[in-house]
Amino acid sequence: MIELDGVTKYYGNYPAITDITFRVEKGEAVGFLGPNGAGKSTTMKIITGFIPPTSGTCSVAEYDIVNQSIYARRHIGYLPETVPLYADMAVSDYLRFMGKIRGMSRERIKSRISEVIEICRLQDYRQSYIGKLSKGYRQRVGIAQSILHEPDVLVLDEPTIGIDPIQVVETRNLIRDLAGEHTLIVSTHILPEVSMICERVIIIHEGQIVAVDRPENLATRLRGVERIEIDVRGPSKEIIAAVKDVEGVSGVERKPNPGSADFTTYEIEGTRGGDLRALIAASVVQKGWNLLRLQAVGMTLEEIFLRLTTTEEQLPES
Numbered sequence: 001m002i003e004l005d006g007v008t009k010y011y012g013n014y015p016a017i018t019d020i021t022f023r024v025e026k027g028e029a030v031g032f033l034g035p036n037g038a039g040k041s042t043t044m045k046i047i048t049g050f051i052p053p054t055s056g057t058c059s060v061a062e063y064d065i066v067n068q069s070i071y072a073r074r075h076i077g078y079l080p081e082t083v084p085l086y087a088d089m090a091v092s093d094y095l096r097f098m099g100k101i102r103g104m105s106r107e108r109i110k111s112r113i114s115e116v117i118e119i120c121r122l123q124d125y126r127q128s129y130i131g132k133l134s135k136g137y138r139q140r141v142g143i144a145q146s147i148l149h150e151p152d153v154l155v156l157d158e159p160t161i162g163i164d165p166i167q168v169v170e171t172r173n174l175i176r177d178l179a180g181e182h183t184l185i186v187s188t189h190i191l192p193e194v195s196m197i198c199e200r201v202i203i204i205h206e207g208q209i210v211a212v213d214r215p216e217n218l219a220t221r222l223r224g225v226e227r228i229e230i231d232v233r234g235p236s237k238e239i240i241a242a243v244k245d246v247e248g249v250s251g252v253e254r255k256p257n258p259g260s261a262d263f264t265t266y267e268i269e270g271t272r273g274g275d276l277r278a279l280i281a282a283s284v285v286q287k288g289w290n291l292l293r294l295q296a297v298g299m300t301l302e303e304i305f306l307r308l309t310t311t312e313e314q315l316p317e318s
């Protein structure tokens with residue numbers, strides 16, 4: 001549905017994004033994750049035809065976004081990072097205006113305005129001036145205009161940025177609902193947001209894609225590291241020594257337990273690929289200690305993100 005192939009964008013001599021290649025399938029919800037300045041907005045502006053790439057190609061619904069822009073854009077709803085809202089227009093007038101610009105018929109505009117106002121829960125604000133609305137409600141108007149012409153592709157650039165926490169929750173719910181009916185790309189630098197909304201995450205850093213995966217897979221994929229937690233009853237020092245001896249284990253740490261527990265929890269890091277869990281279990285049981293629990297633990301997206309976006313030199317010695 002969305003396809004980028006080797007997309008590069010220079011602002012003057014500065015490469016904002018370099019060689020970006022990815023596909024988004026029909027119906028998929030993809031999170032575009034990266035710190036400020038990573039190139040998220042630039043990529044989205046290219047996908048939506050607002051700026052052309054310096055090189056590479058991008059197509060939406062099989063239409064080239066540069067050469068068949070009008071056809072491609074019919075499929076796209078776009079919430080830019082700064083929505084061009086008119087402060088002295090009432091919500092419904094603004095939506096009518098946006099519908100006209102997009103060449104929608106009068107009847108279709110009328111029925112769609114009712115629908116999008118309901119979808120975006122703007123019922124009480126139809127006649128309110130946009131300038132009078134809170135940031136959260138203005139953002140809903142922005143989303144309302146993006147879905148007005150019933151596009152099948154939605155591109156939302158940091159839809160929750162700068163709005164208050166309660167509104168953030170509602171906006172995320174709204175986006176999750178929209179994700180059900182659209183092909184969606186949503187950018188954010190807030191990590192929990194992607195796992196709430198998206199099936200796949202593209203992590204972008206300094207204009208390049210550094211990782212693409214499902215949120216839950218990113219955890220273990222990262223740098224081939226696997227993390228395991230075990231609860232064992234037995235002598236701590238010896239347990240740590242024994243686990244460290246297991247092939248592939250790179251670190252063992254004792255975790256604080258509630259004082260009442262008659263076992264100790266250890267967090268183990270090791271190389272993925274081997275049969276780490278089986279080897280650890282065997283080693284513990286062989287020594288006659290009680291293995292009460294063994295579990296693979298994923299890293300939080302926060303941790304992954306930090307690792308992925310921390311340059312090699314900055315990584316702590318392991």
Ligand SMILES: Nc1ncnc2c1ncn2[C@@H]1O[C@H](COP(=O)(O)OP(=O)(O)O)[C@@H](O)[C@H]1O
Pocket residue numbers: 011014016034035036037038039040041042043
């Ligand atoms: N119009 C522009 N002119 C020059 N540099 C720009 C322009 N827009 C963005 N940049 C630069 O390109 C890089 C990527 O910006 P952007 O795509 O807005 O990142 P993000 O949305 O991830 O924060 C940044 O270093 C930014 O300063």
Ligand SMILES: [Mg+2]
Pocket residue numbers: 040041042081157158
């Ligand atoms: Mg941006």
